[in-house]
Amino acid sequence: MLDFPPWKVWTIALVSLLGVLFAVPNFFSEDAVKSWPTSLPHSKLALGLDLRGGSHLMLEAATDEVRKTKLEALEDSVRGELRDANGGSVPFADLSTNGGQLSVTITDPTALDRGVEALRKLSQPLGGLTGQRDFEVSVVDGNRIVITESDAGVAKAVNDAMAQAVEVIRKRIDELGTREPTIVRQGDNRIVVQVPGLQDPSKLKALIGKTAKLEFKLVDTAADPAQAAQGHAPPGSQVLGFADQPGVIVVKRRALITGDQLTDAHLSNDQNGRPATSFAFDSEGSRKFAKATQANVGKPFAIILDNKVISAPNINEPILGGSGIISGSFTTESANNLAILLRSGKLPVELKVIEERTVGPDLGADSIRAGTLAGIVAVVAVSLLMIVTYGRFGVYAVMALILNVFMILGVMSVGGFTLTLPGIAGLVLTIGAAVDANVLINERIREEQRKGRGVIQSVEVGYRDATRTIWDANSLNIIVAIIMFFFGSGPIKGFAVVLSIGIATSVFTAVTVTRLMVATWLRSRRPSVLAI
Amino acid sequence: MNLKLVPDNTNIGFVRMRYLAFGLTLLLTIGSIALLATRGLNLGVDFRGGLTMETQFASPPPLDRLRIEVDSLGVGQAALQEFGNARTILIRLPLPDGDQAAVQRVVAKVQADLKGKYPGVGFRRTESVSGKVSDELIQKGALAVLLSMAAVALFTWFRFEWYFGVSTVVALVHDVIVTMGFFALTQLEFDLNVVAAVLTIIGYSLNDKVVIDDRIRENLRKYRSMDIGHIIDLSVNETLPRTVMTSLAMIVALTAMLLLGPNVIFGFTAAMLLGIVVGTYSSIFVSSSLLISLGVKSRAAPAETRGGAERVVRAK
Numbered sequence: 012m013l014d015f016p017p018w019k020v021w022t023i024a025l026v027s028l029l030g031v032l033f034a035v036p037n038f039f040s041e042d043a044v045k046s047w048p049t050s051l052p053h054s055k056l057a058l059g060l061d062l063r064g065g066s067h068l069m070l071e072a073a074t075d076e077v078r079k080t081k082l083e084a085l086e087d088s089v090r091g092e093l094r095d096a097n098g099g100s101v102p103f104a105d106l107s108t109n110g111g112q113l114s115v116t117i118t119d120p121t122a123l124d125r126g127v128e129a130l131r132k133l134s135q136p137l138g139g140l141t142g143q144r145d146f147e148v149s150v151v152d153g154n155r156i157v158i159t160e161s162d163a164g165v166a167k168a169v170n171d172a173m174a175q176a177v178e179v180i181r182k183r184i185d186e187l188g189t190r191e192p193t194i195v196r197q198g199d200n201r202i203v204v205q206v207p208g209l210q211d212p213s214k215l216k217a218l219i220g221k222t223a224k225l226e227f228k229l230v231d232t233a234a235d236p237a238q239a240a241q242g243h244a245p246p247g248s249q250v251l252g253f254a255d256q257p258g259v260i261v262v263k264r265r266a267l268i269t270g271d272q273l274t275d276a277h278l279s280n281d282q283n284g285r286p287a288t289s290f291a292f293d294s295e296g297s298r299k300f301a302k303a304t305q306a307n308v309g310k311p312f313a314i315i316l317d318n319k320v321i322s323a324p325n326i327n328e329p330i331l332g333g334s335g336i337i338s339g340s341f342t343t344e345s346a347n348n349l350a351i352l353l354r355s356g357k358l359p360v361e362l363k364v365i366e367e368r369t370v371g372p373d374l375g376a377d378s379i380r381a382g383t384l385a386g387i388v389a390v391v392a393v394s395l396l397m398i399v400t401y402g403r404f405g406v407y408a409v410m411a412l413i414l415n416v417f418m419i420l421g422v423m424s425v426g427g428f429t430l431t432l433p434g435i436a437g438l439v440l441t442i443g444a445a446v447d448a449n450v451l452i453n454e455r456i457r458e459e460q461r462k463g464r465g466v467i468q469s470v471e472v473g474y475r476d477a478t479r480t481i482w483d484a485n486s487l488n489i490i491v492a493i494i495m496f497f498f499g500s501g502p503i504k505g506f507a508v509v510l511s512i513g514i515a516t517s518v519f520t521a522v523t524v525t526r527l528m529v530a531t532w533l534r535s536r537r538p539s540v541l542a543i
Numbered sequence: 544m545n546l547k548l549v550p551d552n553t554n555i556g557f558v559r560m561r562y563l564a565f566g567l568t569l570l571l572t573i574g575s576i577a578l579l580a581t582r583g584l585n586l587g588v589d590f591r592g593g594l595t596m597e598t599q600f601a602s603p604p605p606l607d608r609l610r611i612e613v614d615s616l617g618v619g620q621a622a623l624q625e626f627g628n629a630r631t632i633l634i635r636l637p638l639p640d641g642d643q644a645a646v647q648r649v650v651a652k653v654q655a656d657l658k659g660k661y662p663g664v665g666f667r668r669t670e671s672v673s674g675k676v677s678d679e680l681i682q683k684g685a686l687a688v689l690l691s692m693a694a695v696a697l698f699t700w701f702r703f704e705w706y707f708g709v710s711t712v713v714a715l716v717h718d719v720i721v722t723m724g725f726f727a728l729t730q731l732e733f734d735l736n737v738v739a740a741v742l743t744i745i746g747y748s749l750n751d752k753v754v755i756d757d758r759i760r761e762n763l764r765k766y767r768s769m770d771i772g773h774i775i776d777l778s779v780n781e782t783l784p785r786t787v788m789t790s791l792a793m794i795v796a797l798t799a800m801l802l803l804g805p806n807v808i809f810g811f812t813a814a815m816l817l818g819i820v821v822g823t824y825s826s827i828f829v830s831s832s833l834l835i836s837l838g839v840k841s842r843a844a845p846a847e848t849r850g851g852a853e854r855v856v857r858a859k
Contacts, residue, residue: 061807069676212669213647365673367646374597374667378805385804389796396792400546432808433739436815439796440743447750447789454785461551480757484750487698491691491746498687499739500680506739510746543545 015530023527027414030516033421056424057191058207059431059505060368062382064375065207066215069366072200077172077360078165082108084274085146085158087294088133089115091332096122096129105155113158114151126156137163169200172359177202179358183218202362212369219362225270225353229303230311230323234261254319254352262313262320267303270316272296276353278346281338286346288337290353297333305329314353321352382435389439390416393446401453402542407528408449411520415445418516419509428512431505441513444485448521452477456543466541467533474526481522485514548791549784557779557827558772558835564828572717575724582727587734590681592674594636594646596653601663603629616656618649624732627806631667633732638671646671684738688719691745703756706837711752714830718748721821722814729813736811744818747793751786751826758782759831771839775831783827790823 015023033052036044044053060067086108093101093115103126105116117126127148134144145164149157177194184192184206193205209215231248239261244250250259272292279289292300303312304326313323314337324337337349394412398405419438423430456473464472492514495507532538557564588595606623609632613621619637626633634653639645650669657664672680692712700708719741726733758778766774794816801812 213651216647364646366671366676368670369668371665371667373665374807378807381803381805382808385800385802388799388803392795392799393792396788396795400548400788402545405545432805433736433811436736436739436743436800436808436811439800440747440815443747443789443793443796444750446792447785450785450788450792451754454782454788457784458781476761480754483702483757484753487695487749487753488746490694490698491742491749494690494694495687495739495742498683498690499742500683500735502735503684503687503739503742506743510743 015527020527023523026519027418027524030414030418030421033425034417037420037424052425054424054427056420057427057429058375058379059429059434060205060207060370060375061432061502062375062379062430063207064210064370064372065205066209066212067366067368068204068212068215068219068364069197070202070204070219070362071365072169072173072176072202072360072362074169074200074360077169078111078160080360081165081168082111082113082160084291084293085113085133087274087297087333089113089130089158090294091297092129092133093126095332096125098125101126101129111160114155116155118154120154123150123154123156130156130158133158137161137167169360173200173202175354175359176362179354180204180219184215201365208372210369210371212367216364219358225273226266226315227268227300227303228262228264228266228313228315229307230313231261231263232310251313251315251318251320254316254321260313260320260323262315267312268292268296268299270353272299273353275334276350278343278350279336281336285338286341286343287339288341288346288349288353289334290337290350291334294333297331300333300335301329301331304335305331316352322349378432382432386435386439390442393442397446397449401449403532404449404453404456404525404529404543407525408446408453408521410528411449411525412442412445414524415442415513415517415520418520419513422512422516423509426512428508429505430509431502433502433506434509437506437509437513441510441517444488444514445517445521447484448477448481448517449525451480452522452525453543456541460541460543466538469541470529470533474522478522481518485518489514547784548787553780553783554776555780555783556776558776558832560828561832561835564832568717568825568829571721571724575720575727578724578727579720582730584723584726584733585730587732588635588670588672588677589735590677590684590733592672592677593638594649594671595669596634596636596650596666597626597631597668598634598657599631599665599667600661601630604632604661606632612656612660613653616652618652627809631806638673680735684735687738688741688745691742692716695745695749699753699756703760704839706834706839707756707760709837710830710833711749711756713833714752714825715745715748717825717829718744718818718821722818725817726810726814731810731813734810736808737814740811740814740818743815744822747815747819748822748825751789751822752830754785755779755782755826755831759834771835775834779827779831786823786827790819793819 033054036047036051036053036055041055044055047053086106089106093103101122102118103115104118105114107114115126117123127150130148134146134148137143137145143161143163145167146158146160149159151157173196177196180202181192181194184194184204191207193203195203197203204215204219206215231245234245234248238244239250239259242250242259244261247264248261249264250261252259272295274291274293274296276288276290279287281287308326308329311323311325313320315321322337322339324339341349390412394405394409397408397412401408416438419441422428452473455477456469459469459472489511492507492510495503496511499507606625610621610623613623613634613636618639622635624633624635625631636649636653639649654666692715695715696708696712699711722741722744723733726737731737755778758781759775762769762774762778762781766777769777797812797816797819801809801816804812
């Protein structure tokens, strides 16, 4: 029991040292930490919004909207596919969307099969082993084709829309230049946005609700490059910079098409199998785009996001179907990035704010000051109580206690956990658990002494018997903490995180570390009486 | 010499007092339920949805006038509450119809009005939660509490014996009800933080009960011919120094938090402080004594027992 082989001593020392080392950056300023060698830990404890002030928003997507938009976009595609079907146009009537179904009547019975074949091309496989597709095509009443969305298809559409919405929001918040915004999906259809330091949530909401301006404009090839470099453009044109490269380009002022007519953009391949970005417009956009491209084959056009040119491809041929491909010297990544940029013009789904919290900076500062003060007073008071009660063993307990606080800070800093107010309360509670562990051990040692056992034996039995109880009690608390983490929300989660970490470190410090200290003392001094 | 809060060889007859304790427990529980039914909890914005603004005034404002002033803005009926001190007032308003822009308008309206009438007023915190979210939070909170209880019962059952599980859960339910009763009595705001506190109380109280249960189990093995009442008394007395010391340490730490800590966690800390007292009481007087009522017997006649080293007690 009191035997500590060297490897054990070293492990305990190393774990403790690491814990303290990871906690150290928290006691220095941001600049000081930056100047440290890279081999030292740099991460600081992240403070929750309740501690440092800022805005928190929970947004909920109108998922019904996604289904509706998807069907509406499908209507346009159906029209196009039937017109361009293999073996000539398929005559149709009564194209309509109703109750999550799209139906179209084929007026020429002999063309029905060709119609079905053409529309089947529209449905996309969802991947996976079941071979499910995003919608089903069936024929009813002999001449009507009905397209029904599958649940899996809708789920995928919602999922895509949410992932895209997160990207759009992230891009927009980055414009604020705020440090460390958090944008995470929660559940199926929610997004939580947290921006530390931001006091005015109306600004944040305006930003999220805003639509980035995406435009397609013709490049003015007649303009003089030297003049353009000076910032001068011919009448009816303007000089614009690129988003990701130096140089300028002159474009016509009038936009061919605006971004709200773009319905989709995604990574695809050109006819040679190289990465490319494909895009699609709604019916009005398709018409305008067809007209513009027919008139300007061979000329370049510019894709402009918020007055920055993101790409300027050539028009190789008239684009009539409303969807086209931008190809060029793309890598898979750059083609995908362009697709994301194109999509980021517009939130794919309407988002409603359902929860909003703002904490002023003075309240945050007050809270952390009050919390720190309370924490220090609590630790000092408990330390005094322990030392007065258990003497030397109390001192060991207090040292372990302080090590425990450091280790919790260290684990939280390096693990990227956020400390919130309930977290501070959780910290105090784990200090309680650590104190309890030492109280249990020390009271056991007292008992054994009263029974007349010798010094070494009292300590041994005391630690052994108390450890079992400590394990029982702490395993239970870990279970409760885990349940709190998975089923609780917000503050309860923050509390549970600190509690879980704290239980682990408090058992280590209160049992293992104090035992090492006690054993070292017993071996070097060989006391004949224990003052406990 | 070192401090001893509980003298050596203390021997208090806890088991003898159990009917008194059961009476008191019953009274506390029924009283709390009655309070919960009549006064109800002062649910925070987390749980009932709505809009809360924490405002700080240069000097304590006249609450009645302030209420009339806010009401006259046509933003719904305001509920005002001092928060920590007389200068800090919590203004609660119903969530306006319409979207979040409507919330923003209400906030802006109240802020502009108060800034005009009370120079130096500061707005420290604004929270708005929709009814949908608050319903979910209630469900989640309740689920977390129920699941914790179930996990506790299962753990104690597997680790000890079923009657330890029953007595522990009964005592825990008592702790939770009395804590909620306290909130109904004081009308302190009951928010998500307080739910975290209730869960903490469960954790702490559990700790206490496991320590005593552990000792009872140990003594049942050690003193096979001792009467169960004596074993419980012995175990509770033996662990009493630890119980008192730990509770005292927790009370000291929590009192520091209550007096010096931020207002935001006042309710949280108050709940925990009360929970420690109630939990300690129920560990000493309720859960262990309940074991007798559940029919636990010591292993007076070894011939009666079945095999298996772990099975040192039998239930009837």
